Amino acid sequence: MKIFNSLTKSLFLFSLLFTFGFNLKAQSADEGKTLFTANCTACHAINDKIVGPALKDVHKRREEAWLVKWIKNSQAMVKAGDPVAVQLYKENNESVMTSFENLSDVQVKSIIAYIKAESEAPAAAATAAVPGDNTKTKMNNESNESLVSSINWLLLIISILLITVISYVFSILNRIGKIQGKEVINWTSVNGFLLLAFLVIGLIATFWEFAVHSKLTVFADGPASVHGKEYDNMFMITLIITGVVFVITQILLFWYGFKYKNDGKRKALYYPDNHKIELLWTVVPAIVLTILVIRGLFVWNDMMYSKEENPRNVELFAYQFGWDARIAGADNKLGAYNFREVGKANALGVDPKDEKAKDDIIVKELHLEVNKPYHFSFRSKDVIHSAYFPHFRAQMNVVPGLPTQFSFTPSVTTAEMRTKTGKPNFDYALLCNKICGSAHYRMKMVIIVDTKADYEKWLKSQKTLAQSTPVVSENTVALK
Amino acid sequence: MSDHNLHTNHDDHGHHEETFISKYIFSMDHKMIARQFLITGIIMGTLGMLMSMIFRLQLAYPDMKFPFLEGILGHWGKDGKLDPNFYLALITIHGTIMVFFVLTAGLSGTFSNLLIPLQLGARDMASPFMNMLSYWFFFASSCVLVFSLFVDGGPASAGWTVYPPLSALPKAIPGSGVGMTLWLVSMVLFIASALLGGINYIATILNMRTKGMKMTRMPLTIWAFFVTAVLGLLSFPVLLGGSLLLIFDRSFGTSFYLSEIVAELAGGIERTGGSPILFQHLFWFLGHPEVYIILLPALGITSEVIATNSRKPIFGYRAMIGSILAIGVLSFIVWGHHMFITGMNPFLGSVFMLGTLIIAVPSAVKTFNYLATLWQGNLNLTPAMMFAIGLVSFFISGGLTGIYLGNAALDINLHDTYFVVAHFHLVMGSAAIFGMMSGIYHWYPKLFGRMLNETAGHFHFWLTLISAYCVFFPMHFMGLAGVPRRYYANTAYDQFNVFIDMNEFITIAALLGGAAQLIFLINFFYSAVKGKRAPQNPWKSNTLEWTAPVEHLHGNWPGEIPHVYRWAYDYSKPGHDEDFIPQNVPDRDQMDPLDEPTSLPEPSLTKVHNASTAEVTH
Structure with missing residues (x-):
């Protein structure tokens, strides 16, 4: 990303230089830049391999006529058995390059001229000239990233250490158990408490995620279209309903896991069914879902059958x-x-x-x-x-x-x-x-x-x- | 029920010499075939998981070079950079392996084979020979898929859904050459295996139940396997048809799925008149029932494990059967929810949306029934039980996001984003894997005659649970930001690149989860040889498989097959000393297995206190 960003920025800068500053052989390279951004950047960059190879100094590696032919229809050259073309095709794992037969020779040549200009331009000058504000935010981002990244790794190391220590403790306890002839660790009660801990930590983590990461979603930016408001409303309603169900059912599940763990003192309740309760929890979800379906259908039809005239x-x-x-x-x-x-x-x-x-x-x-x-x-x-x-x-x-x-x-x-x-x-x-x-x-x-x-x-x-x-x-x- | 089955005993099955090959390789014994399915599934699963590690590294560190990649991937990892084409190949094969080879064959193949005859009281499957063929077709299919990793152009790379034209035109992507052909061949073999297995399961369940095993007394596992087999039998042939047409399009110049393809891609022939959407309809006509083919066995296993380890009857046995059947029927009319935005008629979209949200009702019923089973239970938190609880948790988390995606309107902005990835990895991936793990921990004594190490099992569970939530939960937010799935990197978009830290966190969590599976693998293979010998009924369970001897006998029971006098869930029944009554134990005055056991007073809440205060008597 950084590379791509600085690349586009340097491209922008160069175009500025060309148009206003030094009007060199600008015309051709300038047109080439437009064509390059429009047609080539999905797969190529000057200095980096993206999907296709890096294009720096490509004008030195191949002849112009060869390049024009290749760009217009590379597969024809491979088929015709051009040794360089075949080798290039193989080197790139037989990915087929899109043909650009609609481009004229002049246009292709202008692209090559642009690549040439870019290859010869001193890279350092380009990066130094990036506007001050952007550099600052970029640096901030970078330090943030490396900070978070080291926290991630720290977490990993801590968890590995924890696991090793815990498993060591358990192996000692196991040995003690063997010597004493009875189980020292009662896994059922350990798991019961772990289930409770997981519930508490899990819920806190979920709320934290909502607080932090929902800001990064498109819903935080708000809709940019007229029907988007309706969409976001629908989304929020669903979020609230499912959120409530999520919290309640997860709490019940893990709480029951903790509460009803075998303590050796009780017998379970023989309770095979209760038609009233079952009817209740069939009908209630059915009603809630019906409401969601009906609302959803209205939104769906509004979005699909636009009533706007003369779009x-x-x-x-x-x-x-x-x-x-x-x-x-x-x-x-x-x-x-x-x-x-x-x-x-x-x-x-x-x-x-x-x-x-x-x-x-x-x-x-x-x-x-x-x-x-x-x-x-x-x-x-x-x-x-x-x-x-x-x-x-x-x-x-x-x-x-x-x-x-x-x-x-x-x-x-x-x-x-x-x-x-x-x-x-x-x-x-x-x-x-x-x-x-x-x-x-x-x-x-x-x-x-x-x-x-x-x-x-x-x-x-x-x-x-x-x-x-x-x-x-x-x-x-x-x-x- | 066939009489032949009831009264023959083990000796009648003959004393032919069993060679190594007939016992361990071309075995017709359902227990051995179950082991073969399980071990093949585990090997494929390990492969699929390793692939996910490689593409997770790419997603977390798109700018970094990993020289070891060149070592394992050769020219696909030149200079330590994963090739974008191979990234797509990896996600494709990861999906294919996990959905079909692990969670269909590995899960259903293992437990249907092991449990159907044992829990129903049958000597073996209806056709042991077809059963053997089923495994060997599966084996061949796995081999072809693995082989396709090494061909020129790489394996299939059009996503596990292999939508044409991308999968039909070799020029569109390198993986659509030989690799794609092999993918289709592998799928055809796989479908043959699934059909041979499915027919067998259905025939066995309908015809070979022991005396007294009425349909309404079958354990819920068997009900789940039964509906699964029916779903497979009705839907897999459609994929077979779809795959054959795709083979025609690729190899014989037809255009079933191709229309208006420009000359440079069409390969010198006219490619018009077909419809790419036709393939999607055929694919998802299998694809959606497939989700339930994966999920139902996992839910069936969970029902059995939760009831046994809660020492309580499963709550709402009939409602559970009803939900399984309802899910089975409804699963055939919801496939279009994968295609809301393909340009399908919006009215058709409304119909599919209705069906999809209706299917949430039986799913909700199942969840509530699990919760009610845990309530007032006496839970033994064994590894199997923990994995079952984990399944219910994932089923809730992943199921609820289905309500967003099943809503056609909301699907417009969420379709094919990471929100979908999070949704199905929780509800279908993690949940079904947890069901499978639960089954392995629970029936390992039946499979190998030995016990798994319990401590290792609990470590495996907790690490896997934590890592699965850490991996998949954050992905919801990426999806809500519009990050599309199947992107090699998010570097081209500022608004997506902010998730680079999250991606790194997810990758680290995934690596941790992968390491946790090592604990399982070591435990699994070590215990098979060196584990503690299993007692006959280690979990004090009611079902018939625990009445069979620990050693594997050809024919399952020495002497007569046990008769069945009750349902499978008489746990903690009042008036009995033990907290379980196996299915083959008659009640007082119950002479004929087909009679109902002596009726009980209606359970009422006043009894709750009596029961809970009573000391356990054994």
């Missing part, structure tokens, strides 16, 4: 290992697509000749307007993914060949959430929550919720499908 249409396209978002243009209609064209004219296989598609906007970082209803439709290129938006209390699987959808209205802007949570770097994330392959854990998209004004400003800066790249118009002919 804005957005398509989320998932692939190994990233997301593309396609926002419907002025007509609020998404253009047609064909899965056979995916990765050819454009990454999503959208038909550029469709009138509805021409004003569609494809982005790698999704901006949403606050308090505006959105209707998301999901599409997958390869395997099942799951689009999970924890702060918006929303999730839907992305299944190849099966259109799925989800609607919600974001209600808190990113800026508001940053102030509310006190985290200046907070961002909403869309993440993949269905196992999809090696870089599953890095498959993310940043979501920014803007005010109306900010959103419109951002929207203007984006290119529609028709304007975006000349590549599209070149390839339309080839599409036929």
Whole structure:
């Protein structure tokens, strides 16, 4: 994490340097940076091996033409028997690298230019220039971490020592027992007291956990969507009911274990059944569960059948290992697509000749307007993914060949959430929550919720499908 | 009840020479087969646990290098870093081993085989030969799975649920090559084993009960094994069908589960028209009953152990049978709760949600009945009893979180997060393992004719209980923060990386728990050879298996099979000196085993004081 953080920070810094400070050969590397963050960071970093190898000095290891070919379709090279390609494939445990045939040669070269610039940049300068505040918090975090970490290990050592001492004591007691010819340790009463101790310590630990760790959950940040309030209410009701049952039943269980342990003086009560009590504890849970079910059904239907009129249409396209978002243009209609064209004219296989598609906007970082209803439709290129938006209390699987959808209205802007949570770097994330392959854990998209004004400003800066790249118009002919 | 079974005695089974192979390897004796299932299950369980240690290290120390990994994993642990693909392989095989090989075959296979004939008063299973085949299919299946760890591309890595297209397309992940094929082969063999066993259990329970063993007098263990076998028989064939279709998709170019797959992954053929969701329906049609296939035997064992060691009849015997049957029936109409957010019709989601929350009612009844059995008991806190109490505790903790996940609305934000991991590891993992341990400690004298070391057993229990709660309880909070399961590291997200300390704590607790299992393993194998000789009825239990001699006889009882005159739970019955009356002891005036024992005055609370003040007379 630290590495990744400082990496993104240094990337940010470099982009700043390039744009404002020294305008070197910036243009190409600058475009390369955007493309690199959008397409490569799920699996690669400059200095570290992530899922794929570290890319530092890759321009020295391979020729540019080879790299372009590899990035566009590595499997074709492996199949063709290119010795370097085959070796690389084997070295990486036969993980298939995603093909980027939709990128033009110029674009791939700009990525390589960016990697080159990064490899040559002195690493020390980058870390030193990280803004002061962040360094401080980072250092605090680090010292905290190492502190907690040493406490963890201390606990382990103490518990091992304790266990050794206790087991030694027991083995001595056992020997004494053998000499005396009777049991010295009465395990039933020892266990009885241990059960009681476990109950007390366990309950204290549970309350402590709730006090400390519930602050880290998304429920502490509050919902960021309109339906989220209803969701959180439902959650709290369930939490209270189950919490009460949990505490009562665990207390009874461990208390009975302690109270009714065999003391050699009593005989157990022959008490095989009591229909009244049994009826009671069948009916009461049934009623409580009915209430939860009915309430749950209302929430579920509200979430599934959105009543908002004219929501804005957005398509989320998932692939190994990233997301593309396609926002419907002025007509609020998404253009047609064909899965056979995916990765050819454009990454999503959208038909550029469709009138509805021409004003569609494809982005790698999704901006949403606050308090505006959105209707998301999901599409997958390869395997099942799951689009999970924890702060918006929303999730839907992305299944190849099966259109799925989800609607919600974001209600808190990113800026508001940053102030509310006190985290200046907070961002909403869309993440993949269905196992999809090696870089599953890095498959993310940043979501920014803007005010109306900010959103419109951002929207203007984006290119529609028709304007975006000349590549599209070149390839339309080839599409036929 | 077959007459043949009642009146033949041991001698009729012939005096054929038993060679080493026919006695210890290709044995048809149910007690030996039970031991074989148990030991294979323990070996597989150790393997599955070791795998979890490796991926726990990765989760706690995502930036650290462990050079020893390269030693054991070879190129998957190059430079001491676990490969992300192999991480996924490890969680997949860990899940497969634990769910199928340990908690289905290891638990149900062991105790159904041991207890069904012994507790019902039968000489052996209905078909000893099929029983032997059942074990050897299981053995072959285990071998194939272990072998798959060493193939090119690694073992199956698509999660234990092996959802296609990830599991169907070799290009999608390295593990979906030969490894996945072997996983499917292993599963087909496993299903054959489960079906051969299940048919046998059902036939034995229905036909081979001794005289007087009415269905309503059977111990709850047998009821649990019976319903388990029926569930397995009805649901495993569906997974078999599902697996075969997946084999077709992978090897013969069909597209049952594949639709709109882009050319670069499709392998040169058209892949359209199928549905990946179809596989999920087929999988979870087994997958959900499977949860109860795991849990019911554990609950059955617990019922028996709690009643025996509380010296009290199990509370609400008929309600317990009713709950087992209700859980069995309902378990077939709740599978969709694993699929609320797959894009399934929301109305269908509502139906599954209703079914899921209804199933909580019989589960609650069972819990309350356990508590009522402990109340006013005279508890002998043996290791078996402690593990049974531990099971009830996990069953409560894990069961209650099921109410969140069964609620379709709440599932939206909790699905596939660590909250789910915590939930099922408590309610199904830990609870069932504790049930299995309880069974091992309780019936070890029956299995091996020797006693386990008690002190070691108590150490094993306390360390395991503490470590299981320390491992799984904190995971709830990670889930509530939205941390997805099956992530190789949480480093890409600031909001998840705050759990790094918690992850470290969990890993240390898991290592401690693993060390505690060493105590068990040593105790288990040492006592099998050197343990104290077991008395015939060490726990003063009522059930029939304790009337059989300690040494294993082919045919179980020398001479006639005991007849049964009462239910299994006459503990501390008023008017008797001993605090237990075995099932084969007739009451005064009870001539025919099928007669009801002499009726008792209704128990009332006024008797509580009399009973509790009375001295124990023996």
